[in-house]
Amino acid sequence: MDTVKILLIEDNLAQARLLRESLDGSTFKHFTLDHAQYLAEGIGLLAEQRFDVILLDLSLPDSHGLDSLTPLINIAPHLPIVVLTNTNDDHLALESLRRGAQDYLVKRHVNQENLARSICYAIERKQTEEELREAKMSLSNELVRAQEINEMKNTFVSMISHDFRNPLCTISLSTKLLENSRDRLTKEQQISYFQMIRTAIKDMDQLLTEILLIGKADSGRLKRDFQPIDLEYFCKNIWRSFQLQEDENHKFVLKRQGNLHQGLWDENLLKHIFNNLLGNALKYSPAGGTIGFTITEKDDRIIFQVRDEGIGIPISEQSQLFHPFYRATNVENISGTGLGLAIVQRCVDALGGDISVVSEPGKGTTFVVVLPIVHELG
Secondary structure: OOEEEEEEEOOOHHHHHHHHHHHHOOOOOEEEEEEEOOHHHHHHHHHHOOOOEEEEEOEEOOEEHHHHHHHHHHHOOOOOEEEEEOOOOHHHHHHHHHOOOOEEEEHHHOOHHHHHHHHHHHHHHHHHHHHHHHHHHHHHHHHHHHHHHHHHHHHHHHHHHHHHHHHHHHHHHHHHHHHHHHHHOOHHHHHHHHHHHHHHHHHHHHHHHHHHHHHHHHOOOOOOOOEEOOHHHHHHHHHHHHHOOOOOOEEEEEEEEOOOOOOEEOHHHHHHHHHHHHHHHHHOOOOOEEEEEEEEEEOOEEEEEEEEOOOOOOHHHHHHOOOOOOOOOOOOOOOOOOOHHHHHHHHHHHOOOEEEEEEOOOOOEEEEEEEEOEOOOO
């Protein structure tokens, strides 16, 4: 630091002049000094300018004693403060240090050398203190993160054990029945058991795919493959696959607006996004209602909205929806792994977009995904 910029808060003009002259003659460091006679004036200067240190008199017209420290520390917590006073009191000196001052100087004992040294030492001590505080905060954050990871691992093991056990039990039971009772089973019963085995294998394969995708995203290995596709045609195909599941309770509505025939897209990531959002809209609308899919091109972005009239999501839980394995408390007996929205979030992030949710229990849910249109690869 070539020049030390000082804020002096001192109501005595003669004393202020002596301090300025003392610092001007210092060979220890080059100092510049701004002077304020009132605490409020000093606070105003702090809001307008950058300083390296504060010299503070404890007897001011608008403040008195150590009470002056608090507002200064509040507005400039990283700035060292050197207290200047006429009172040679060890108890007051210790209390000023406890309250955040870096040094305590008695005015009649101040000279050019010890004043310059005190200012520079105060700056160094404050910097060291801030570095230690930041290191402590970083360690604390790392500890919290480690605890979160450990908790997530425990949840992961528990969920995987549960979600793999169910299809494995189905496979085991169906296989045993086919082995031991095949002669007594009708052809239709045999086909039914084989179908149950295939479904269980498919569920396990899907679960593994979801886990691997989450792992790749969290480790920064989720690759993007941008290709020119007709977005409207692509979305229509996904939409048709869900329309095949339409029943008398559900109504499917697709709306499109703007130019949807442009841009480069990652087809695989888009499939993960829409299959999960539309699948959830259908799954969490057991009583039926309208499921809407709106696609809008605006300002070189594509805005996707997936809306349902289902069970909704408690407001207090919406911030946790995109955490792996998290499921809202009102899903009751509706099956799920809690990975779908976590996958959606990571795919949206990989495409440089944003996702938001508006929901209320009993009144349905709307997810909004905004993705930038990529015209060429960088």
